[in-house]
Amino acid sequence: MLSDLEIAQSCKPILIEEIAKQLGVLPDELELYGKYKAKLQLEIMDRLQDKPDGFYVDVTAITPTPLGEGKTTTTVGLSQALGAHLHKKVVTCIRQPSQGPTFGIKGGAAGGGYSQVVPMEDFNLHLTGDMHAVTAANNLLAAAIDVRMLHEKNQDDLRLFNHLCSPDKNGKRYFSKSMLIRLKKLGINKTDPGELTANEIKRFVRLDLDPDSITWRRVIDTSDRFLREITVGQGVKENMPRETAFDITPASEVMAILALSSDLTDLRSRLGNIVVGVNYGGEPITAEDLGVAGAMTVLLKDAIKPNLLQTLEGTPVLVHTGPFANIAHGNSSIIADKIALKLVGKNGYVITESGFGADIGMEKFFDIKCRYSGLTPNAVVLVATVRALKFHGDGNLEKGCENLIKHIENCQKFGVPVVVAVNKFSEDSDADVVLIKKVALTSGAFAAVVSDHWGQGGIGATDLAQAVIDACAGFDQNAFKFLYDLKLGIKDKIEIIAKEIYGAKEVTYSEIAERQISIYTDQGFDELPVCMAKTQLSISHDPSLKGAPKNFVLPVREVRSSVGAGFLFPVLGEIMTMPGLPTRPAFYDVDLDSESEKITGLF
């Protein structure tokens, strides 16, 4: 029995230039990163803008269990079947994993068995550096916040102004682009620093950030639980201690922004819109106010370009961005999906994966990602396994299938056909598989298919692929609908998701949540979509409730915002934004073989 890494290393990948060529990417649109990775230039979107889109398929899953359901493996295996066996044009779109889990508990995330993305080492390590670019942009903003409060504390208005607009070599003062945007926001229509009145100078230079209001945190792409609660600014020269935290990089709003941006200009504008806290008057203070959004954009100028890799069977994969599926929307980038849909064209397929179960990643795929992209999905693949469904039924498969049924019903609320993929394990009994298929079809699934892509690669997933083709062919795109209208109030939107998707009978709000909802409504952020931050281990907010919970009361503890990314996120429980390392982290196994210099122990 070979390990995933051994299978991946035994595959001789095709040169990425060749993969790109077959896909219709022009040489000038490709930036090579070694022989087997490349970035796609965004210019490709202009060239292909008039081409028709291919079919757009989201891969989601039942509620996750500790056993693993093989969602990425299915995503990859389905693509291999479509591309390498049924000879369709296909692109797989997935998220880049975080190094935290790779070296901590989870290990690699490139699929498994004979359905993997290669080179899996690069995929699981730095890839082309996008994750690090997000870290850098996030932390430049964080540094800017604290240091600005320090400088405002230590300097009077004029001194601040003279530093912010110091004369250049020729004695000329000028406003930077971000300063002009801030002036406009303040209603000061002047472009010459010399013309500001003392009062205008004061309003311009004083952000007056309330330290207690700051929600922006630093990030690091390492599972480091000792950074969950820290105090910064304890140096004698700073002497402004403040309690804060590091999150892991995929939890950064910058990551969500990168994933939801449609181009560089949109990225620049979303970064500027990031709200880091409020001033003492309660007004939102943004990254633009801090003058750092341009530099953040520049730090992300390469990260915005999708990364081209391949499956074990040589079908193209776009790996791009990796927002968490709890406090963010948990889907890979809009840009990658858009480019992929044009590249595969009419009769081609884009297989994109969303995070956690269908109640989370798929709901956000539809209501947030598709809403911002304007793209219409054609089908959903819902991954299940016998053993995971048994786990949901405490050993009883029929009972556990309630979880599957609820997710199938949820998919249908968006009007999109669902193909259930039973990801095969060798110990599965025929009777169990038959039962799942029957339940799925009775509940309204378009099809239910067993798939053995893990053991066989693409050839093991051709039935699944054919079912997906049929589902797409029979779908009228006008049938797709969002779950809620953006114009509804914040509470209305929360309640629709809670009742329709989760099965709650009622929603309650903490005092703080009530206050936040009222503030966001006043600030005009109430028309943003809602991105629920909740456990992935249950369709409800309570991780102990398996199957398909009903009649529960959903408590909203808090409502926070990611204004730059473009959503509000109600918090339904403890949300983990920084994983820890176990006693024996996965890094113990990762090493270099000193003879071959090959990597060992990445799973």
Added chain:
Amino acid sequence: MLSDLEIAQSCKPILIEEIAKQLGVLPDELELYGKYKAKLQLEIMDRLQDKPDGFYVDVTAITPTPLGEGKTTTTVGLSQALGAHLHKKVVTCIRQPSQGPTFGIKGGAAGGGYSQVVPMEDFNLHLTGDMHAVTAANNLLAAAIDVRMLHEKNQDDLRLFNHLCSPDKNGKRYFSKSMLIRLKKLGINKTDPGELTANEIKRFVRLDLDPDSITWRRVIDTSDRFLREITVGQGVKENMPRETAFDITPASEVMAILALSSDLTDLRSRLGNIVVGVNYGGEPITAEDLGVAGAMTVLLKDAIKPNLLQTLEGTPVLVHTGPFANIAHGNSSIIADKIALKLVGKNGYVITESGFGADIGMEKFFDIKCRYSGLTPNAVVLVATVRALKFHGDGNLEKGCENLIKHIENCQKFGVPVVVAVNKFSEDSDADVVLIKKVALTSGAFAAVVSDHWGQGGIGATDLAQAVIDACAGFDQNAFKFLYDLKLGIKDKIEIIAKEIYGAKEVTYSEIAERQISIYTDQGFDELPVCMAKTQLSISHDPSLKGAPKNFVLPVREVRSSVGAGFLFPVLGEIMTMPGLPTRPAFYDVDLDSESEKITGLF
């Protein structure tokens, strides 16, 4: 007058494949990162190992002033002159800059005017991600330290052992590579976890790290002064508050290790040797003991490969690693220099730059970098400017020249010829230039040449290039000598540098320094070279002493170690390992032009 960025953007660079080909790099030895950046595979060292080396020239400078002396600009200009005008084979070797200063006070570091490395945007931003890989490796070790203390606190020996050596799928327990190394260190020659006695288990699982002894810090490549003194571990689930700090990434020992390693195996071993603190018995605890050195090596598998870029005139540049010049040795990598010397071959030139003034970067270049690499330098270029020397003389050039004289004398102590490069400014008077040249030659410089590479590019530096060619041609490599013998005691080595290079009359030691010297001697680390951590603003330890201070007493406050990198570092004053951001950081100017999508404002 064009800005540096405008000049750089107006240059149409040559495809990096072409640059590589001209340099004799085979296609398989090149990993492209886009069109204008590439990494060199380390296999090139095997292929070229029997080729003769070229001439090896270190570029250093007088003691830095706030005015800037243009050391990188001279390094690049000299290379352009040698390669593009005198038709020699030449490679420039320089360090990768940190993003901290780029967005903070300093701005870019790619040279200036018509002597720059391009693409300067990439050079100043992520390049190929090496800096981020160092951050990731450093911080994985940091996370491993704190979490190990937590797990040891919460678990008894057997539970720890059962977690560290848990049975795999087949019920078999095994030791990882790093565990076997630790067992060997403990004198336990067993390979089957089942055979350990209770006492051996205890010794194996308990690192017993003394939290007060931990010297390993987290790093981030952002100038963030609020991270200078922090408290971590304040979460209720951790509840082990500990005061620590973030340094900026170039200050990481991992960066110094990467720069001093000769290949992957050497890197693996140095990372394992990192001492993070001591146990309660005073014994050093290493990264190997924590099981993380293999994963750190894997994180650095691409960062160890030098990056190929080019100058504005199409000569090749290897940009690789960026260790600080105060707490580390301040020179680019041994691997890049070694490959470069083989690539240029006999009669070719490698121009490598060392950090800060000659008292720091050059001394460490000789005594640390050349000692570990076994390479022999052929000449030193010492950069000076009229205005900086006047600054050293408080306006009096002749007095300021004492600084130049001292550095020339210092170079000669290593037996290597010195070429003084007077980096020209338009306002320099002929008389001033004549005086500097006269002083330089009288003090023993091989030559002293005015150079206008900033305004003219390589053509402005041909006189300098010819002087360097002549210096190399006339040099007997046997004349090169280290300043001190490694077998000398720690204090002897410190005193030789203090008296010979800095001009101190005496060295004093704090109580703590005395104790540390005694501990390191007992631990057997006394034969490591000494890497002085001191201000760059004076040849002495006191930043206010300009020119060539004499008769001062040099106080050694502390002696610390970077055992993995392979040096001890005596600390002579406050050492800045995390810069701050000014009121108007450089990031204010950095933005994207929304029309052209070109970067603006990087200097």
